[in-house]
Amino acid sequence: xxxxxxxxxxxxxxxxxxxxxxxxxxxxxxxxxxxxxxxxxxxxxxxxxxxxxxxxxxxxxxxxxxxxxxxxxxxxxxxxxxxxxxxxxxxxxxxxxxxxxxxxxxxxxxxxxxxxxxxxxxxxxxxxxxxxxxxxxxxxxxxxxxxxxxxxxxxxxxxxxxxxxxxxxxxxxxxxxxxxxxxxxxxxxxxxxxxxxxxxxxxxxxxxxxx
Amino acid sequence: xxxxxxxxxxxxxxxxxxxxxxxxxxxxxxxxxxxxxxxxxxxxxxxxxxxxxxxxxxxxxxxxxxxxxxxxxxxxxxxxxxxxxxxxxxxxxxxxxxxxxxxxxxxxxxxxxxxxxxxxxxxxxxxxxxxxxxxxxxxxxxxxxxxxxxxxxxxxxxxxxxxxxxxxxxxxxxxxxxxxxxxxxxxxxxxxxxxxxxxxxxxxxxxxxxxxxxxxxxxxxxxxxxxxxxxxxxxxxxxxxxxxxxxxxxxxxxxxxxxxxxxxxxxxxxxxxxxxxxxxxxxxxxxxxxxxxxxxxxxxxxxxxxxxxxxxxxxxxxxxxxxxxxxxxxxxxxxxxxxxxxxxxxxxxxxxxxxxxxxxxxxxxxxxxxxxxxxxxxxxxxxxxxxxxxxxxxxxxxxxxxxxxxxxxxxxxxxxxxxxxxxxxxxxxxxxxxxxxxxxxxxxxxxxxxxxxxxxxxxxxxxxxxxxxxxxxxxxxxxxxxxxxxxxxxxxxxxxxxxxxxxxxxxxxxxxxxxxxxxxxxxxxxxxxxxxxxxxxxxxxxxxxxxxxxxxxxxxxx
Numbered sequence: 090x091x092x093x094x095x096x097x098x099x100x101x102x103x104x105x106x107x108x109x110x111x112x113x114x115x116x117x118x119x120x121x122x123x124x125x126x127x128x129x130x131x132x133x134x135x136x137x138x139x140x141x142x143x144x145x146x147x148x149x150x151x152x153x154x155x156x157x158x159x160x161x162x163x164x165x166x167x168x169x170x171x172x173x174x175x176x177x178x179x180x181x182x183x184x185x186x187x188x189x190x191x192x193x194x195x196x197x198x199x200x201x202x203x204x205x206x207x208x209x210x211x212x213x214x215x216x217x218x219x220x221x222x223x224x225x226x227x228x229x230x231x232x233x234x235x236x237x238x239x240x241x242x243x244x245x246x247x248x249x250x251x252x253x254x255x256x257x258x259x260x261x262x263x264x265x266x267x268x269x270x271x272x273x274x275x276x277x278x279x280x281x282x283x284x285x286x287x288x289x290x291x292x293x294x295x296x297x298x299x300x
Numbered sequence: 301x302x303x304x305x306x307x308x309x310x311x312x313x314x315x316x317x318x319x320x321x322x323x324x325x326x327x328x329x330x331x332x333x334x335x336x337x338x339x340x341x342x343x344x345x346x347x348x349x350x351x352x353x354x355x356x357x358x359x360x361x362x363x364x365x366x367x368x369x370x371x372x373x374x375x376x377x378x379x380x381x382x383x384x385x386x387x388x389x390x391x392x393x394x395x396x397x398x399x400x401x402x403x404x405x406x407x408x409x410x411x412x413x414x415x416x417x418x419x420x421x422x423x424x425x426x427x428x429x430x431x432x433x434x435x436x437x438x439x440x441x442x443x444x445x446x447x448x449x450x451x452x453x454x455x456x457x458x459x460x461x462x463x464x465x466x467x468x469x470x471x472x473x474x475x476x477x478x479x480x481x482x483x484x485x486x487x488x489x490x491x492x493x494x495x496x497x498x499x500x501x502x503x504x505x506x507x508x509x510x511x512x513x514x515x516x517x518x519x520x521x522x523x524x525x526x527x528x529x530x531x532x533x534x535x536x537x538x539x540x541x542x543x544x545x546x547x548x549x550x551x552x553x554x555x556x557x558x559x560x561x562x563x564x565x566x567x568x569x570x571x572x573x574x575x576x577x578x579x580x581x582x583x584x585x586x587x588x589x590x591x592x593x594x595x596x597x598x599x600x601x602x603x604x605x606x607x608x609x610x611x612x613x614x615x616x617x618x619x620x621x622x623x624x625x626x627x628x629x630x631x632x633x634x635x636x637x638x639x640x641x642x643x644x645x646x647x648x649x650x651x652x653x654x655x656x657x658x659x660x661x662x663x664x665x666x667x668x669x670x671x672x673x674x675x676x677x678x679x680x681x682x683x684x685x686x687x688x689x690x691x692x693x694x695x696x697x698x699x700x701x702x703x704x705x706x707x708x709x710x711x712x713x714x715x716x717x718x719x720x721x722x723x724x725x726x727x728x729x730x731x732x733x734x735x736x737x738x739x740x741x742x743x744x745x746x747x748x749x750x751x752x753x754x755x756x757x758x759x760x761x762x763x764x765x766x767x768x769x770x771x772x773x774x775x776x777x778x779x780x781x782x783x784x785x786x787x788x789x790x791x792x793x794x795x796x797x798x799x800x801x802x803x804x805x806x807x808x809x810x811x812x813x814x815x816x817x818x819x820x821x822x823x824x825x826x827x828x829x830x831x832x833x834x835x836x837x838x839x840x841x842x843x844x845x846x847x848x849x850x851x852x853x854x855x856x857x858x
Contacts, residue, residue, distance in 0.1 A: 097854075098854045101850065101853075101854060102801065102841035102843065102848065102850065103839035103840060103841040103850050104854075105841070106839075106840055106841050106842040106843075107842075108833075108839055108840065108855075109833055109834075109840065110833055110834060110835075110836050110839075112836055112857060113836050113839060113852065113855045113857075116854075116855035117855060120854070120855070159843075160841075160843065
């Protein structure tokens with residue numbers, strides 16, 4: 090799966106060293122970002138586990154270590170790259186909990202007590218939120234809008250649509266996209282909440298109803 | 301053109317005089333101007349004077365290649381010093397013997413009719429040989445200036461009859477060419493060991509002492525201004541006097557004479573223009589040198605006071621030859637005995653002569669052996685003229701010392717970089733250490749501060765207006781030119797582009813292979829790499845085995 094990925098620059102040893110020249114360094118970060126995004130797109134990687142402890146990770150094994158030229162990216166530099174993607178280009182997002190609407194995007198951080206930094210998940214946006222939204226909307230419109238009765242979709246159902254780009258998409262990421270972009274911004278759908286889990290005054294989106 | 305007292309002095313590219321063999325420098329004085337007689341010599345008004353054991357060398361500050369000249373100390377008759385007076389700067393006055401100068405001038409012109417102040421014709425030799433018209437006695441008379449001037453008659457030693465001056469001189473003119481030849485011959489005769497050398501030699505082949513008229517040839521070469529000589533031959537000294545017509549030799553000659561009353565003195569003046577330095581030290585050093593020269597010339601003659609000693613008897617062999625010389629014998633027996641003793645004496649003489657001949661052959665064999673040995677090792681190639689020793693003691697002011705040091709450093713630098721300043725990039729600290737340890741050893745190290753000051757003088761001293769101290773990467777001071785820096789960087793980038801992934805040691809090695817003419821060093825390469833990294837043309841790969849450098853092909857700066 091890496092063959093297509095073995096571009097020339099990936100075998101350029103200075104890529105694995107943090108360049109002292111700041112201009113070059115920024116370009117290097119760009120290069121790394123595009124490499125990561127391409128890698129994730131090809132391998133359908135949606136989420137990355139905590140940045141500093143990526144021991145058992147496809148990214149770590151197959152991207153950050155280039156066995157051909159015997160170079161690897163050190164942890165510090167990885168951290169810089171993630172930081173760049175998170176703060177500068179926003180290709181990486183951290184789904185937390187939205188205080189305003191009390192919506193929890195991240196299902197794994199349901200329990201506030203267990204919410205520590207190490208378990209924070211970061212989502213890799215190899216397409217932008219808007220792109221994903223348009224993609225989903227296209228699908229929904231093409232399938233659901235024709236029959237007026239069937240315009241309710243569960244999020245899980247959406248991730249199981251084979252052949253679409255969002256097939257197997259991380260549920261939390263899908264929830265985030267649907268809530269923020271589709272429901273709140275574009276107002277093409279409304280959220281359907283899980284009624285069972287309403288005790289703690291936290292709402293978990295389970296599905297959407299297309300308007 | 302009359303310039304027989306001035307000889308062309310060769311200088312190095314950095315404006316330091318080239319010394320002869322066995323010549324040593326004594327003292328240096330700066331900011332001097334020259335005048336010949338009453339007239340200033342144009343283009344020679346701003347320079348330095350080096351006093352050495354053999355010469356007084358003038359090196360011009362502006363055009364040291366063309367305007368430098370020297371005076372031979374042997375030709376100086378006397379010197380005098382005049383101190384500062386109103387606007388007139390202190391001067392050193394050097395007197396020359398008119399005879400030497402006239403002789404040399406006429407030597408140069410050979411048979412050309414030379415206009416001079418005294419007579420229609422003038423013999424170059426001091427001694428004149430003439431035949432008495434009455435008794436046919438072959439006389440040898442010396443002539444000097446008062447004699448010529450008063451036209452004193454020549455007196456025959458044999459018959460005592462005086463003979464008119466003009467007749468003798470007229471008669472003598474016919475033999476003039478022969479005499480001149482003789483005088484040339486005598487000129488190449490060594491004053492110490494009397495060996496007659498080849499006229500083109502500067503110093504004696506046998507004993508190595510300096511020949512008296514060794515400059516004749518050099519000067520002769522420069523008589524014809526229209527002929528261009530190869531660079532290595534001696535150039536003629538160009539003398540343009542202020543207010544004197546260049547072509548008028550007579551007036552130039554006159555300019556040398558201070559006045560009618562004192563015609564026998566030629567003189568030149570050296571003005572010390574430096575405000576802080578009145579030149580008295582230089583004057584004292586010169587008079588001491590002249591004194592020492594007198595002493596050395598009078599002693600140390602080769603084979604002086606030597607007699608041949610018979611090793612067996614310890615008696616001088618000369619006495620053997622005196623046997624039976626004064627015999628009071630008569631008759632046939634007397635004749636026979638005297639004949640026998642003469643034969644005996646002849647035998648001894650012949651024996652000695654053969655012995656001497658053997659020794660001579662031995663000696664000549666030795667010389668041949670020595671000669672063949674020296675030619676195989678090619679001694680001429682290795683021989684270098686003695687270097688100017690720049691000692692603090694020789695300089696009266698700090699600035700002149702710094703200037704001289706600067707010249708020396710420049711020469712040193714040029715030798716490092718094949719005389720091309722665009723092949724030069726050297727860390728100033730390295731250069732300082734290198735210079736102090738090689739050149740300054742034995743004559744006093746200089747301080748880093750002095751070194752830096754000297755390096756900043758190149759522009760001022762007309763040595764190079766491009767070479768200066770440059771700070772690279774805000775931390776390393778290097779001595780280089782802009783062009784040079786560019787050249788170095790280009791070569792480095794070429795190598796890295798050609799062979800990506802080299803480490804510093806490999807780069808160093810390959811650069812020496814590619815362009816060994818440049819002054820590569822590890823520190824310089826590291827700094828250049830750093831510089832290229834900062835500019836973005838090189839990227840670095842920091843691996844476990846070291847740092848490797850690559851040309852920046854992917855992240856080009858727009």
